[in-house]
Amino acid sequence: MTTLSKVSYFWRSAAGGLKHSPFVHFIAITTIAIALFAAGLTRTAGHALDGLLASLGGEVEVTVYLAPELSPEQVEAMRGQLETASGGRAVLVNPDEALGRLARELGDLGEALAQLPENPLPPSLELAVAPERRTPEGLEALAQQVRTLPGVTGVDYGQEAVERLTAIARALRYGGVVAFAVVLFATIIIVSATLQLAIYARREEIEIQKLVGATDRFVKAPFLIEGLLQGLLGAGVALAGLWLFGQLVGPSLASLFSFVLGPSSGEPLVRPGLALELVAAGGGLGLVGSFIAVGRFLRV
Structure with a gap:
């Protein structure tokens, strides 16, 4: 089998795996989407906070x-x-x-x-x-x-105001990092668990592949691609949710906090840099979860 044929087979097998257990993969995609949606909101809030600190810092x-x-x-x-x-x-x-x-x-x-x-x-x-x-x-x-x-x-120099503002910013950043780490860990565990179910559902197919001489890499590759697809789909859903949130809620929030954040509060919620970060994070989450599932529970 040529390299191109193998790659084509891997992607077809991964897509077939998604269709074979739609509910299981739906749970994983939804979990990734929720995690990335929360991460996107946190990044946007951090961006607004940095702008606020910069504007206030310029007035110190x-x-x-x-x-x-x-x-x-x-x-x-x-x-x-x-x-x-x-x-x-x-x-x-x-x-x-x-x-x-x-x-x-x-x-x-x-x-x-x-x-x-x-x-x-x-x-x-x-x-x-x-x-x-x-x-x-x-x-x-x-x-x-x-x-x-x-x-x-x-x-x-307004010592108390500067110290309080800096302390608030530090607490928000540390809290965001801790919360994101917890959500990240939980997401990886859920993605790994869903792929374990997918692997178990296709155990007979895996046994046949091994009997006809398939290598470990050949058997594992489709499941890794499944995890990658889960992550990319989750990132797409998260971006769509952020865009919808920005369209429906963004103008109200921008109007509410414009006196604090200034004109920057009206920036679009989904920026190109943020979109790339979320897509990369989604693909990474899916790959890590699938790698754990394959490594620990696919004994081939």
């Missing part, structure tokens, strides 16, 4: 309050020191500008600030931090370094 600023008695030359020297230490850009905010900004933020109550006998706000430098320094540890280290500089009366 360290406000350095300066002593009023500093001369313009000293302030300029301080600005250069801060930019060198942080790798970012520092902007001077004079007391009048700071008071006007506060009045705008207070709205109608801001008119009361005009009655103050003098401006109580000090000059400050708003420092935009480089991306690699926006971690809680990096910001804390930078704040400690800046506080030691002469002429600095205070440093503020």
